[in-house]
Amino acid sequence: ENLKGKLKKEIGSTNALSPFQGGTDLEKHPDLLIAENERLKQEMKSCEAELQMLKKQRVKCVDCEHIQENARLQERLAQLQLEVEEAKGRLAELDLEVQQKTNRLAEVELRLKDCLAEKAEEEERLSRRLRDSQETIAMLVLGPFLQVLKEMEQQLQNSQKTAAQLRAQVMMYESELERTHGQMLEEMQNMEDDKNRAIEEAFARAQVEMKAVHENLAGVRTNLLTLQPALRTLTNDYNSLKRQVRDFPLLLQEALRNARAEIGQAIEEVNSMNRELLRKYRRELQLRKKCHNELVRLKGNIRVFGRVRPITKEDGDGPEADNTVTFDPEDDAILHLMHKGKQVSFELDKVFSPQATQQDVFQEVQALITSCIDGYNVCIFAYGQTGAGKTYTMEGTPENPGINQRALQLLFSEVRRKASDWDYIITVSLAEIYNEALRDLLGKEPQEKLDIKLCPDGSGQLYVPGLTEFQVQSVEDINKVFEFGHMNRVTESTSLNEHSSRSHALLIVTVRGLDYSTGLRTTGKLNLVDLAGSERVGRSGAEGSRLREAQYINKSLSALGDVIYALRSRQGHVPFRNSKLTYLLQDSLSGDSKTLMMVQVSPAEKNTSETLCSLKFAERVRSIELGPVSRRAELVSWSSQEHLEVTNPSLPSCILIHTWTLTSPAL
């Protein structure tokens, strides 16, 4: 019944809708346009009427407002006509559109009819369905719920599907879980087994260790038993150490007291030992001196060396320059001279051949020079005819110095070597004896003649008042002194060579020393003498000043011979005063000195007779024995800080008056 009612309602509403067919804007538009067209037509009609009326009322006027308005209205009219034309066009368009719409409306009507037919069919179908639905009235009543139910069923089905899926998954998980569980159980079982095994092993190990520990314990117990006595000993030691530490300061004091006493005693012993050593040292010094004197006495305290110079250009190249001197290859003290077809042999202390160097010669004399440091008087003089090499041996050349410079250098080095124990001062004087006049080559007035005098203290020593002494410390000092001396010698002579061979040149070196430890003071004198030429000029008919020079030289050299003869024959009187030379060299020739004579000879045939004379003289001198040498020294108690004062050069060299002779009979 409801459905029937509904159907009727539907039909009613469908019928109601029919008048409103074409009620859309498009459908309404032709009507509106028609209405508009009608209105415009009406308006145009009223306008035309108004125009007619206005035409009738036309007043002829120019530029009146009506004409203006008329024109405006004309314009407006034209405009309106245009608009009408446009509206007509538009109307035609609208007509066409209406026609189209009408056609469409017809179509719509057709479709509506179709719809109605369909609707009828639908109604039929609905009726059928209604009938079918009668059986399921309840369901028709619960239609909306059924839909919900369906949806729910659908949802339920979905849920069931999901649940099934989930169940499948759960089952899968369960099986996985079960598998995992099995694995876990298996692993647990394994672990349990491992654990049991480990426990067993640990137990076994623990048992072994326990056993070892037990054994160790037993050992420790035994050790403990043995350590106990050691511990007791240690405790005792510790206690005794504690006691010792407590008593240590006392012991230390005691030990220090003892040590001090021992050190004092040791110092005392060392002191007495030192005193003893000093006493022995002094005795040794005296003994050494005694031995030295004995040696000198045995050897002879005048030593004679011979030196043969080489043949020089000055000797020429004829038979006059033939070599007449030969040497003994077995014995360096023997020399042979060919004289008038006969070979004459001479024995000296040592012979130097022409090949001997300056150093070779110095090597042999240096012992004498160093003894000067010990306080001995030493004299080295070069004897020989003019041109035989005396100056060469004593002075040498700047490139190859002789004994003079080498001796001073040696003294410097010896003094430096002994500087820790000794303080030394070395001074030099240069003097010349020419024609029996003694002159100071370092003085301000070299031409002044000097005297040799006895020291006023009554010691019997000699000195030269006014003789200049220079302190020297280096080779440079020596060279300056020599240079100065040469200058003075040149000033005095027109020909130096000529003059030098006619005069005796003396280098007097004085070495004064002080031994810090013993207070011993020493003074040694070294006389280095380059004698005048020994040739017998007087006999060869020289005259004038040359004859006078020769006479003086002969006098001084024969005085030297006389002195030597007197000494050799031990005469009570020795004629030292017969010449300035012997008088000045008295210290070096008398019994308390060491003397070296270097006899220089020429090997040339033309000089044979002079060479013979020189060598005979040398042999004669060598055979003389002087008394034992003595050392000029005195023992005074000087503090070790004290140093020697430099002798004032202006003072006379009478410092020797303070010396003592140690070679007394008591020694």
Ligand SMILES: Nc1ncnc2c1ncn2[C@@H]1O[C@H](COP(=O)(O)OP(=O)(O)OP(=O)(O)O)[C@@H](O)[C@H]1O
């Ligand atoms: N051993 C030697 N070696 C080389 N040349 C020498 C030697 N001895 C001397 N002469 C040379 O012989 C020459 C003479 O020597 P020197 O002047 O020393 O003789 P002298 O005896 O001093 O003479 P005078 O009495 O005139 O002073 C010099 O030219 C010197 O250089």
